Amino acid sequence: MGKLKSYGNFIKVEHSLFSLPLILCGSFLAGWGLPNLKLLILIILAAISARTTALAINRILDAKIDGLNPRTRQRELPSGKINLKEAVFITLAGLFIYIASAYYICDLVLYLSPIPLLVFIIYPLMKRFTPLCHFGVGVGLGLAPLGGWVAVTCSLSNLTVPLILSLFTLFWVSGFDIIYATLDEKFDKEKGIYSIIAVYGRNKGLLISAILHALAFFSLLLLYLLIFKSYISLIVLLIAGVFLYLEHKNSENVDLAFFKINIVVGFAVFIFVLSGIYLP
Template identity: 45%
Template sequence: MEKLKTFLNMIKVEHTLFALPFAFTGMLLAADGLPSVMTVVWICVAVLGARSGAMGFNRIADAKIDAKNPRTAGRDIPSGKISMGEATLYTVISFGVYLFAAWMLNPLCLILSPIPLLIFILYSYTKRFTALCHIVLGVALGIAPIGAWVAVRGDVSFGIVLLGLGVMAWVAGFDIIYACQDIDFDRKEGLHSIPRYLGIEGSLILARIMHMAAFLLFLYTKYYFGLGWLYFAGILISGAIMVYEHRLLKPEDLSKLGMAFFNLNAYISLTVFIFTALDVFFISGG
C-alpha cells in the first residue's frame, strides 16, 4: 500500500482534474443528459487508468533526465522512493485497467483504445526531438471528451472534435507556461521546448494565443450543440480565469507559476463541466 501511495504521488493523481471534467463534458453532450450509471463508472475508470498509466510511463521514460534537473531530482524514481520495476508494474496495471474499461464500454472504444496509448508513449519522448511536445500533450488530453463521446454514442461527431481541439489548445498553452521554468536546463541538455527557442516572453505570448484559440473553440461548441446561456456564462468565466492566469505571470517574474499551472487550470476544467451540466439539465437538454 505504501508503494501504491508513492505511485499515486508520483503520477500526481490530483492532476486528473485537468482531463476528467472534460471527459464528463463530452459524456453529457453525447447523452444530452446523463447516460447509464455503468457508462459513467466505466468512463471514470477509463480516464483514471489511462491518465495514471500515461503519467507513470512518462516518469519512467524521463527518470534519467529528471535526475539531472535540480527541480525534478526529488521525484520518486530519481530519489529512490519507488524503483523502476515497481513503477513499471503499476503503469502496466493502469493501462490494463484502461483497456478493460474500454472493452466494457462498447466495441468502438475497444477498437480505438490503442490510439491514446500510442499518443501517451509518443509524448514521453517528444522533448528529445521536437518543440511540438506541448501540442502532443494537448492532443493526449484533448481526446478525453472525444473518448467519452465514443463511450456513450459509439461514433464520432465534428462538434466533439472541435471541443477536443479546444482542450488541446488550452493544455498546450499552460504546458508552454510550465516549461518556462526549465528553459536553462533544456538548453543545457539539448531538450526541445517552445521556451528554449522563443524565450520566456515569446512563450508567454504564444501561450496567450493558444488560450485565445481554446476560448473561441469552447465558444463555438455552444453554437454547434445549441447550448444555452448557462454554458455561455461558464465559458466567459473560464476565459476570465485564463486572463487572470496570464496576468499573474511576467517574463521577469514566474514566482506564481505553480498557482497559475494547477489551481487556475483545474478551475477552468471544472467550470466548463459544471456549467455544461447546468445548461444540459436546465436549459438546452434533458
C-alpha cells in the same frame, strides 16, 4: 503508508482533475444528459487509468532527465523512492484497467483504445527533438472529450461537437504546458531539451501560450453558438475566459497558474456543458 504516498505522487492522482471533466463533458454531450450508472463508472475508470498509464510512461521515459534536473531529481524514480519494477507494475496495472474498461464499454472503444496509448509513448519523447512537444500532451488530453462521446454513442459519426471540445482541450492544454516549461528554461537550454520556451525564449513562448488560450476560448464560444441557448452557460463561459486571462497575469506563479487556475477552468468547462444541457 510511505510507499502508498510515493505511488500516489508518482502518478500524480490529482492531475486526473484535468482530464476527468473533459471526458465527462464528451459523454454528457453525446447522450444530452447523464449516462447510465454502469457506463458512467466505466468511463471514469477508463479516464483515471488512462491518465495513470500516461503519467507512469512519462515518468519512466524521463527518469534520467529528471535525475539531472534540480527541480525534478526528488521525483520518485530518480530519488529511489520507488524502483523501476514498481513503476512498470503501476504502468501495467493502469493499462489493464484501461483496456478492461474499454472492453466492457463497447467493441469500438476497445478497437480504438491503442490510439491514446501510442500518444502516451510518443509525447515524452518529443521534447528530445521538437519544440512542438507541448502539442503532444495537448493531443493526449484532447482525446478525452472524443473518448467520452464515443463511449456513449459507440459510433464515429456526427463528431463535430466533440471535435470542437477536443480543439478547445488541445489549445488549452498546450498553452498551459508552455507556461509550465518556464520552470525549466535554464535547464532545458543547457541540456538541449526542446520546448517553446527554451527555443524561442520566455516572452515569445508566453505570447504563443496566450494565443493558444485565446483560440481555446473561441472554441468554447463556437460550441455555445452551435448547440447551447442557456444564458447561464454564457456566463460560465465568460468566467472560464476570465480565469484563462488570470493564468497569464499570474504566469510567474506557476503553481497557481498551472495547477490551481487550470482546475477551475476544467470544472468551469464542465459546468458550462451541464448548464447548456439542463438549463434554459
